[in-house]
Amino acid sequence: MTLLISVFVPFQSFAQVQKINTTNSYTPNSAQAWLAKMSEAVKSLNYTISFVLLKPAVDSQPYLWRHGVNEDGLEMEQLNLLNGPGREVVRIGNKVSYFEPNVPPYSLQTSIINGPFPSEFLQNPEKLLLGYEFIMIGRSRIAGRSAQQIRIISKDKTRFGLNVWLDQETGLLLKLNMFGQEGQLLEQIQVTSIQIAKEPDPFFAKIEPGMLPEVVSFSTSATLNSLWEIGYIPRGMTIVKRDLRRLSRSSGVVEYIMLSDGLVDVSVYLQGRDNNKPQDNLVGTVQSDTLLTIEHGELIITIIGKLPASTANAIAKSIQRIK
Numbered sequence: 001m002t003l004l005i006s007v008f009v010p011f012q013s014f015a016q017v018q019k020i021n022t023t024n025s026y027t028p029n030s031a032q033a034w035l036a037k038m039s040e041a042v043k044s045l046n047y048t049i050s051f052v053l054l055k056p057a058v059d060s061q062p063y064l065w066r067h068g069v070n071e072d073g074l075e076m077e078q079l080n081l082l083n084g085p086g087r088e089v090v091r092i093g094n095k096v097s098y099f100e101p102n103v104p105p106y107s108l109q110t111s112i113i114n115g116p117f118p119s120e121f122l123q124n125p126e127k128l129l130l131g132y133e134f135i136m137i138g139r140s141r142i143a144g145r146s147a148q149q150i151r152i153i154s155k156d157k158t159r160f161g162l163n164v165w166l167d168q169e170t171g172l173l174l175k176l177n178m179f180g181q182e183g184q185l186l187e188q189i190q191v192t193s194i195q196i197a198k199e200p201d202p203f204f205a206k207i208e209p210g211m212l213p214e215v216v217s218f219s220t221s222a223t224l225n226s227l228w229e230i231g232y233i234p235r236g237m238t239i240v241k242r243d244l245r246r247l248s249r250s251s252g253v254v255e256y257i258m259l260s261d262g263l264v265d266v267s268v269y270l271q272g273r274d275n276n277k278p279q280d281n282l283v284g285t286v287q288s289d290t291l292l293t294i295e296h297g298e299l300i301i302t303i304i305g306k307l308p309a310s311t312a313n314a315i316a317k318s319i320q321r322i323k
Contacts, residue, residue, distance in 0.1 A: 031134035031150050035125040037171035042122045044069060045170060048195045053116045054188040055287050059083070062192075063116065068200025076204045079115045089113050090207065097212045105213040116189055117173065120262035131155060131236015131261045140165065142174040143191045152263075158234040158311040159264055160186060170196060178288065181308055187288040226255060228270055228299070231318035234311060236261040245269075259305075259315075266305030268315065273300050283309050292316060 046068045053061040066078040077091040085101035097107040112119045120127060128134075137149040146168035153161045165175040172194065178187040224242055233239075241258035255270040273295060282293040286304070292312040293302045301319060303312040 029136075031136050032126075034136075034148055034150060034166055034171065035134065038166050038173060039123055039125055041167075041171040042067070042173075043075065045172070046197045046200045047170075047172065048197070048201055049172070049191055050193045051116075051189055051191045054190065056185070058287055061116075065115075066201050066203060068204050070200060070204070075111075076200060076207070077113055078203060079113050089115065090212065092207065092209050092212070095209075095212065095215060107213045107215045109215050117176070118263050120260075122173065124262065127262045128152075128236065131159075131234065132263065137163075139168070142167075143194060145169070145174060145194070147174050154234070156235040157181075158314075159261070159307050162263070167194070178306065186306075224255070227321055228255065228319055229322050230257070230259075230268070230315060231320055232314055233259060234261070234307075234315075237264075237266070264306050266303060266307060266312075266315070268319075269302040269304075270319070271300045271302075273298050283313075297321070 047066070049065045051063050051065065053063065060083075062082045064078070064080045064082060066076075068076045070076065074093050075091070076093075077089075079089045081087040087101070088099040090097045090099075091111070091113050094109060094111045095107050096110050096113055097105065099105050112123070131154060133153045133155050135151045135153065137151050140147055140149055142165045147165040148168060149163060149165050151161065151163055160181070161179050163175075163177040163179065164173060166172065167174050173189075174191045174194070176189040177185060180186050224244065226242065230239070237259045238261075239257060240260045241256070243256055244253050245256045246253050252271065257268040257270070259266040259268065281295065282291065284291050289304055289306055290309050290312050291302070291304050292309055293300065294313070294316050295301075296316055296319060298321070299319065301316040303316055305312065
């Protein structure tokens with residue numbers, strides 16, 4: 001696919017770069033100012049965006065993304081996967097409804113849609129400052145519009161980097177490239193068309209909130225008294241979820257831990273080791289995610305996420321029994 005072709009200019013070749021200011025004051029043309037502009041635009045503008053998600057050796061995935069704010073200030077959103085059986089997500093305020101093949105429709109109480117764009121980056125980019133450095137690169141043209149390019153680099157070099165292009169006029173995201181430690185392109189989101197309007201798209205007027213699926217409520221589980229601790233977590237990442245989960249193909253139970261830095265989510269699974277069933281160590285990729293499974297002490301540890309295998313291995317080998 002020609003859209004997968006991307007030119008990576010070495011960081012050292014730019015004579016002038018402007019690093020993000022980590023204080024509350026910043027210049028109008030700083031990376032932080034651009035990210036604040038993006039965040040405000042994502043939440044306040046009425047727009048219709050078509051974009052394509054591209055991954056090596058995987059069919060392209062075209063999406064339609066609509067967002068609107070009604071006269072009462074209520075945010076409305078739709079994300080629609082256009083190929084195959086499709087997958088549609090609709091958000092009205094803090095209620096997100098999912099419509100997927102072979103799954104009964106359901107709703108969740110949240111203000112975030114799970115989609116290709118990292119939602120925390122779009123809505124709260126300041127939360128990424130602890131783990132990432134933002135560098136102003138230059139201007140170019142994306143989807144027929146003038147765009148500002150910003151490079152996002154992990155401060156401790158433990159995660160993949162990003163190049164993003166923001167619309168010069170509105171600040172909306174026009175393109176996102178995820179690249180590996182050798183500069184290879186791992187994943188790309190490319191906007192193909194964008195429309196900004198004064199009023200929300202007529203699509204939202206057709207939605208009857210009372211007809212949307214009921215919100216699924218999850219019973220609050222008891223506090224998990226884990227026997228294990230993670231000794232090493234990349235800079236800026238925190239544990240955002242921890243619970244027990246039952247394996248789908250057996251009666252076994254694993255401990256599940258989710259790490260996140262706001263840009264990347266990493267799933268960690270801990271399962272007791274069975275000495276009668278040796279487990280081969282495994283490292284590979286599932287599309288653009290790293291998949292690592294190793295035996296470590298008393299555990300079989302599996303880690304899945306958009307991060308280098310070396311980082312996943314360092315996390316896994318740091319897990320020890322709490323003393």
